[in-house]
Amino acid sequence: MLDDYSRNEHDFGLPPESVQRLARFYTPARFSIHTVQMASAYLVTMAPASTIENCFIFQSADQFRWVSRIAYRTAELCAIHTDAGFNENERQIWEDDEAWQGFRELMEKTLVT
Numbered sequence: 001m002l003d004d005y006s007r008n009e010h011d012f013g014l015p016p017e018s019v020q021r022l023a024r025f026y027t028p029a030r031f032s033i034h035t036v037q038m039a040s041a042y043l044v045t046m047a048p049a050s051t052i053e054n055c056f057i058f059q060s061a062d063q064f065r066w067v068s069r070i071a072y073r074t075a076e077l078c079a080i081h082t083d084a085g086f087n088e089n090e091r092q093i094w095e096d097d098e099a100w101q102g103f104r105e106l107m108e109k110t111l112v113t
Contacts, residue, residue: 002072011080022077027086028094030070035107037063058093
């Protein structure tokens with residue numbers, strides 16, 4: 001899918017409002033997904049049996065795959081839409097944007113728990 005996007009120059013045809021939505025709602029998502037990945041990896045250490053441990057390992061790997069995919073797409077979008085703030089403002093959006101505050105609070109509680 002990623003190769004197809006690049007080959008077909010998909011990102012060049014994105015309307016400005018879609019680029020803004022991706023910068024606000026897609027690329028900062030790697031922070032929340034990374035939290036789930038960290039929590040899954042931590043649960044591996046507490047699993048009472050290897051069968052349960054394996055489930056958490058696969059969960060952690062799947063979440064890491066999502067984080068990697070978002071990071072890859074962020075780099076691609078940054079290369080095409082240099083003025084949209086990709087790869088520059090994600091942390092600020094994650095920390096300050098009203099749309100992310102519920103998720104951010106949930107992820108912070110997840111890490112503390």
